[in-house]
Amino acid sequence: MGAQRRLGLILPPGDDPWRRFNLEQGFGAVAAQMLAQGWAVDVLAEQVPDEPWPAGAAFVPVPLLPWPVIGGPGSTSITRSLDFGHRLWACARTRRYDALLAPLAGGVLQPCLMARELGELDRATALLLWGDAPTAARLLADMELASLGALADDALERQCAELADAVFAPGAAAFAPLRKLGVPQERLVEARLGAFGRWPISPWSSGPVATLTHMGPGRRAWGADRFLDEVELRAEAGTLPPEGIRLLGPWRDRAYGLSKDLIGLRALDWAFDFGLDDAVEPHDLGHRLARGGPTTLVFSGPTADDDALVALAQAAGHSVELAADHRLANAKATDLGSDWPALIERVTGMRRATLVPAPSGNGPVASICIVHRDRPEAIVRAVASVAPSSALVREIIVADAGSVMDGVESALAIVAQSGAQVLRLPPMRHRAACQAAAAAARGDVLVFLDDDNAWRGDGAARLIEGLLGSEFDIVVTNLALHQNGTVGTDPAGSPMAIRAFIGEAHAAGLFFNCWGDSSLAIRRTAFDRVGGFGTYEGAGNDWAFLARARAAGLRIGVLQDPAVDYSSGTSSENHRWRKRDAEGARQEVVRVSALTFDEKLLALLDLSQLCHIV
Amino acid sequence: MGLVRAAECFGLGVIGLRRPWFRPTPALALPPRQLRSVERIGWLEGVHDGWLRGWAHDPIQPGKPARIQISGGATGGTITVLADHYRADVQAAGHGLGVCGFAVPVGAMVADPIEARWADTGEPLPGSPWRAGAAKAPLEGWRGSRIAVFDPPLPGSATLTGFALDTADPPARLEVMLVAGEHRFGPVRACRHAALARTLGGDGFHGFYLPWNPAVLAETVEPELRDARDDALLLKLNRTWARSVGLA
Numbered sequence: 001m002g003a004q005r006r007l008g009l010i011l012p013p014g015d016d017p018w019r020r021f022n023l024e025q026g027f028g029a030v031a032a033q034m035l036a037q038g039w040a041v042d043v044l045a046e047q048v049p050d051e052p053w054p055a056g057a058a059f060v061p062v063p064l065l066p067w068p069v070i071g072g073p074g075s076t077s078i079t080r081s082l083d084f085g086h087r088l089w090a091c092a093r094t095r096r097y098d099a100l101l102a103p104l105a106g107g108v109l110q111p112c113l114m115a116r117e118l119g120e121l122d123r124a125t126a127l128l129l130w131g132d133a134p135t136a137a138r139l140l141a142d143m144e145l146a147s148l149g150a151l152a153d154d155a156l157e158r159q160c161a162e163l164a165d166a167v168f169a170p171g172a173a174a175f176a177p178l179r180k181l182g183v184p185q186e187r188l189v190e191a192r193l194g195a196f197g198r199w200p201i202s203p204w205s206s207g208p209v210a211t212l213t214h215m216g217p218g219r220r221a222w223g224a225d226r227f228l229d230e231v232e233l234r235a236e237a238g239t240l241p242p243e244g245i246r247l248l249g250p251w252r253d254r255a256y257g258l259s260k261d262l263i264g265l266r267a268l269d270w271a272f273d274f275g276l277d278d279a280v281e282p283h284d285l286g287h288r289l290a291r292g293g294p295t296t297l298v299f300s301g302p303t304a305d306d307d308a309l310v311a312l313a314q315a316a317g318h319s320v321e322l323a324a325d326h327r328l329a330n331a332k333a334t335d336l337g338s339d340w341p342a343l344i345e346r347v348t349g350m351r352r353a354t355l356v357p358a359p360s361g362n363g364p365v366a367s368i369c370i371v372h373r374d375r376p377e378a379i380v381r382a383v384a385s386v387a388p389s390s391a392l393v394r395e396i397i398v399a400d401a402g403s404v405m406d407g408v409e410s411a412l413a414i415v416a417q418s419g420a421q422v423l424r425l426p427p428m429r430h431r432a433a434c435q436a437a438a439a440a441a442r443g444d445v446l447v448f449l450d451d452d453n454a455w456r457g458d459g460a461a462r463l464i465e466g467l468l469g470s471e472f473d474i475v476v477t478n479l480a481l482h483q484n485g486t487v488g489t490d491p492a493g494s495p496m497a498i499r500a501f502i503g504e505a506h507a508a509g510l511f512f513n514c515w516g517d518s519s520l521a522i523r524r525t526a527f528d529r530v531g532g533f534g535t536y537e538g539a540g541n542d543w544a545f546l547a548r549a550r551a552a553g554l555r556i557g558v559l560q561d562p563a564v565d566y567s568s569g570t571s572s573e574n575h576r577w578r579k580r581d582a583e584g585a586r587q588e589v590v591r592v593s594a595l596t597f598d599e600k601l602l603a604l605l606d607l608s609q610l611c612h613i614v
Numbered sequence: 615m616g617l618v619r620a621a622e623c624f625g626l627g628v629i630g631l632r633r634p635w636f637r638p639t640p641a642l643a644l645p646p647r648q649l650r651s652v653e654r655i656g657w658l659e660g661v662h663d664g665w666l667r668g669w670a671h672d673p674i675q676p677g678k679p680a681r682i683q684i685s686g687g688a689t690g691g692t693i694t695v696l697a698d699h700y701r702a703d704v705q706a707a708g709h710g711l712g713v714c715g716f717a718v719p720v721g722a723m724v725a726d727p728i729e730a731r732w733a734d735t736g737e738p739l740p741g742s743p744w745r746a747g748a749a750k751a752p753l754e755g756w757r758g759s760r761i762a763v764f765d766p767p768l769p770g771s772a773t774l775t776g777f778a779l780d781t782a783d784p785p786a787r788l789e790v791m792l793v794a795g796e797h798r799f800g801p802v803r804a805c806r807h808a809a810l811a812r813t814l815g816g817d818g819f820h821g822f823y824l825p826w827n828p829a830v831l832a833e834t835v836e837p838e839l840r841d842a843r844d845d846a847l848l849l850k851l852n853r854t855w856a857r858s859v860g861l862a
Contacts, residue, residue, distance in 0.1 A: 253809060261702055264806035264819055267787075274805075275785050276817040 004040050007031075007344065008060070008092060010102035010109070011045035012084055018217055018249065018305075021282035023103055023132070024049050025308035028196025030101070030340045031057045037341040042095070044088060052197055062091045068497045070481075071152070071514060079149040081106035081156060086478075086500050089115050089560050099126040099348050104167065104178075105135055105305075107156020113163040114503065115560045118466035118475065119358055126351040128344065129160055130193070131169030133221065133303040136601050137177040141221040141303050143257065143604060148511055154601065155506035155514075158182050166347045168338075173302050174327040189347070192328070194337020195311035207294040209319055210243040215285060215297055216306055218251030218258050218278075223300025223323060225258055228266060230300065235272055244273035246295065248288060251278050282309070286316060295319070301326040311337060358469040364394040366464045366521070367443030370420075371433040372451040373401045376411035378567075381488050383415040385454035385565075389461035396420035399437035402427030431533045431541045434518070438532060447521045452567040454487050456480055459563030463521045472557035473526040474549060476501055476516025479566035487565045495565070503558040504550055507597040510590055513543035516556060519564045520546075526554050540585025548592040655709060656680070656697070657771075658730040658741035661720055668730060669704050669715045670697040670739060676710040682739065684718060686728035693718065694733050706823050707773035750859045752776070755849040759783075761814060762790070762839050762848035766859040772827065774799075777808035777820040778839070778848055784816030790848065794830040794837035801842035831856055 009027045014020050031041045032054040041057045043049070048059050062084065071082045089111040092100060102109040109129060115121040135153045161167065161183040168191035169178055175188050212231060216222040224247075234240040252259045260276070267274060280288050289295065297313045299306055300323040310328055313320050322329050368386055372379045379398060386396055398420050400412060416422050425436055430450075438446055445464055449455070459477070467475040480495035505514040518541070530552045536544045550556060656670030670680040679698035697716040705712025720728075727743035750766035759782035765775045778788045791800030808821030830837055837851040 253807070256700075260807035260818065264808075264821060265702060265706075267805040267819060268803055270805075273785065273787075274819070276819065278817070 004038065005098045006040045006042065006096065007034050008042045008044050008097045008100040010088065010100060011043060011049060012103065012106055012108040013046050013080060018282050019132070022305045022308045025195040025197055025312065026130070026193025028053055029194035029337055032196055033340045034344070039341070044091060046084070054196065060091065060095070062087050065090060065498070067495055069500050070497050071500045071502070079152040081108045081153050082500055082502065084108050085111040085156070086498070086560065088112060089121065093121050096122060097125050099128055099344055101128045101130060101344070103130045103132045104157055104160060105132050105138070106153050107160050109164065110156040110159050111560050113160060114558050117163060117470045117472070118557055118559055119469050120560050123358065124352055124355055126165045126348040127163070128347060129164045129167040131167045131174055131178045132305045134177050134181050136181070136598060137303050138221045139604060140600060142219050148508060151506070151508035151511070151601065152502060152514060154598070155502050155504065155508050158506055159504055165351050168343065170307055170327050171330050173325050173329055177303065189343060191338040191340070191343055192331060193307045193311070195308040195315060197312065209241050209296045210293050211241050211246050211295045213246040213248055213289070213292070213295040213297050215299070215309060216249045216304060218247065218249060220258060222249070222304040222306065223302065226300040226323060227298055230298070235270065240272055241296070243293065246274070246292060247276040248280050248285060249278065251276060289318060296321055299323065299326055362392055362465065362468050364392060365443055365468070366393050366445040366447050367441030368393055368396045368447045368449065368460060369399065369434065369437035369441055370396065370449045370451055371399050371401060371430060371437065372403065374403045374405040374408060375451050376405065376407040379451045380411050380414050382449060382451050382454050383418060383420050386460055388458040389455065389464070392461050392464045394443045395441065397423060397437045397440055399423045399425055399433045401425050401433040429537045431537055435533050438527065444524050445521055446524055446527055449519050449564070452487065453519060454565045456493065456562055456565045462561065463559055463563045466557065466559050467521045467523065470557055471555065473554035474520055474522045474546070475557045475559060476503065476520045476546070477559040477563040478561070479517055479519070479564050480562035481566050481568040484567050487567045493565065495562070498562060499566070501558050503556040507602055509547055509593065510586070510597060513540060515543060515546035515550070516558060517566070518542035519566070530554060536588045538585055543585050544588040544592065547589040551593045654732065656714070656739045658739045658744050660744045661728070664719060666718045666720045666728060667715070668739060668741065669701050670732065671704065671709040671714040673710065679714065681733035682716055683731045683733040684728065686743070703775070703823070707771050708825070753849065753851065753855045757846060757848055760841065760846070760848060763810070764839070764849065764851060767861060772825055774824045774826050776822060777811040778804045778822060779811050779814055779816060779820040781815055787820065789842035790822050790824065791840055791842045792824050792826050792837050793840055795833055795835040797827070797830050799826040800824050828861060831861060
């Protein structure tokens with residue numbers, strides 16, 4: 001008898017209790033099925049859910065790390081899903097899972113997917129997605145983009161769509177936005193969530209229907225606008241139930257579009273009764289429905305995450321109507337709740353069968369290029385930090401861009417004695433010095449490092465192996481941040497924070513550099529294909545280079561475990577706008593990547609609100 | 615100069631910039647107030663939740679959002695805003711398409727008083743200057759379990775707003791009408807959203823927007839709000855309150 005197989009179900013943090021309720025119900029049903037088939041089930045979450053959960057499921061808290069995770073510069077760029085995703089990876093890599101199943105929205109699985117591609121997570125683990133409505137689809141439905149964080153979530157989701165082994169979704173209506181996100185057709189698997197909990201059977205459910213009820217937030221994503229249209233059509237045709245309509249769920253007081261103001265305005269022409277209960281919590285719905293009299297629940301989606309609500313309503317014996325293009329439109333009541341053990345076993349089996357062992361025994365293929373100017377102590381430390389990775393390093397090239405300080409000569413003599421090749425260049429910009437080092441390099445892999453940073457243990461080797469063992473053209477790394485001047489001196493190498501990057505940042509990359517840092521590894525062929533570091537000379541040239549590389553079709557991976565100890569002055573970062581948000585860099589990024597972002601999503605941004613966005 | 619003009623074209627405020635070179639060309643200026651056959655109308659509503667709000671409508675040029683100059687605060691700065699936000703209540707009150715609202719974040723800069731003027735003529739917007747603490751009180755009255763409330767109206771507005779609710783039967787929507795001597799306005803269904811009504815039970819959909827003519831106040835009879843279903847008196851629009859809110 002083999003070892004017990006283990007499934008990790010991921011419940012990400014979220015502000016929307018309705019979506020969370022739906023997910024907990026649905027994943028509860030999955031857990032119940034998997035436990036019955038002999039699987040061990042862990043629920044990875046920040047906190048234990050309130051709802052009942054199948055006996056036997058174990059809760060694994062996703063803890064805070066000893067240091068904060070920050071994404072990109074300043075307070076505008078952190079996203080909750082990136083933070084949670086990074087902590088999730090740190091938690092999941094210490095445990096062995098045959099499969100991890102997470103919802104799509106927010107892209108919380110992206111760090112795990114990246115880590116698996118780069119060998120930082122067991123390559124045999126199947127990483128699966130539940131295809132709830134993508135962030136972009138939800139935002140476009142309600143014409144609302146409140147935060148740049150949503151753009152980062154969109155970028156994370158796109159990578160999840162590309163890298164996951166399978167994306168489960170309930171049929172054609174749900175497939176369309178997922179295909180648009182980039183999920184390959186062959187990885188779309190039809191499946192339904194079902195529901196774990198049971199509502200009390202309504203004593204009214206056997207009587208004639210007296211009302212129509214819309215359940216869920218008053219948003220277009222939940223079909224609230226279409227519900228009101230439908231109600232008015234039925235009223236005109238004389239087919240509305242005698243007691244009118246009920247709205248169960250939160251509605252905004254005032255807003256563009258759907259709001260209580262709009263209901264009141266439209267109600268002026270209604271001859272039927274109506275009522276709104278916007279204080280209702282999703283787990284109270286069963287009781288509210290039982291109190292309200294016989295009703296027909298109308299679900300008009302199509303981008304709503306209400307699959308489990310539908311299943312619950314049906315299980316409780318309520319009359320349910322689905323809009324023609326609802327995500328579950330083709331489902332019959334008996335279809336709700338797929339055979340999840342069979343689905344997951346099939347995908348995990350395929351993952352194992354097609355697993356290609358990571359290449360090993362790479363020779364010295366990489367050229368380490370370190371740009372230096374007037375930091376004699378730092379350059380000695382940076383060169384020395386390559387040593388643990390020397391098996392993969394063909395040469396070290398130090399490009400000195402016109403140093404004038406005392407002590408530089410002796411420092412360069414030391415690094416030359418250690419075997420590094422020193423290029424003595426006239427004063428020049430960082431980009432040009434990198435380019436000169438690359439021109440002198442002979443390795444198949446080019447690896448860049450700034451002189452005030454240092455490799456973290458065998459960080460250079462991990463970066464190079466990540467590149468060689470994956471299909472990425474460029475691999476950047478999350479950074480272990482240290483206060484200026486303390487790289488290499490901190491006790492036990494403990495950083496003050498981890499800076500997490502997204503890699504392929506998509507539209508979020510237009511606003512801040514969440515692509516990666518200039519500490520990166522790139523294949524020589526890819527470097528030549530993209531034309532090297534290009535002509536942009538200003539601050540933020542790593543931002544501009546990575547945006548241009550992505551626009552040219554190069555794929556960018558992110559090493560999750562920081563390979564670099566990075567010298568940073570976080571206390572002054574808010575003031576370093578010229579470096580972080582330099583107009584020149586952003587202008588260049590927009591120029592080179594103008595055709596690669598989602599213009600519909602960007603059109604939602606209220607630029608006048610940007611200064612308030614967190 | 616180019617920067618200032620460009621910013622204003624996009625509806626952006628230009629704070630604290632003096633423009634001594636600017637002289638409106640008489641031939642291009644809007645008609646002087648005394649030549650207008652239709653008055654411009656608007657209201658500076660005041661500061662709520664850190665936003666200064668109001669609206670401004672020009673019936674002669676209904677498709678052209680007005681530019682409103684706002685001054686005041688501790689810094690004494692001036693900004694110009696474009697009154698182009700949609701306001702369902704203003705539309706319902708009969709002022710064009712309602713695309714004439716404005717909202718300015720004032721944050722910590724707010725200080726008494728705040729003035730709003732039409733940018734082209736310098737004429738003050740009704741309600742200006744606005745002073746904190748000068749909010750006008752609503753008028754409320756009970757009849758048995760039924761309560762009716764008039765909101766402080768906008769001067770010159772052809773709409774009275776408020777809510778009416780039977781607390782013994784919150785889901786019911788009342789039909790209300792305003793009776794002033796020979797004049798009757800309504801009935802209308804009290805089903806608009808009125809957040810204040812929620813504090814008395816129900817779901818808050820008990821608001822009404824009643825079309826009326828303020829000129830009826832000049833008559834001897836005090837207008838009365840009545841329940842159209844049984845003609846029961848709900849609330850009298852008394853003259854004391856009308857004077858306090860600037861109606862009479």
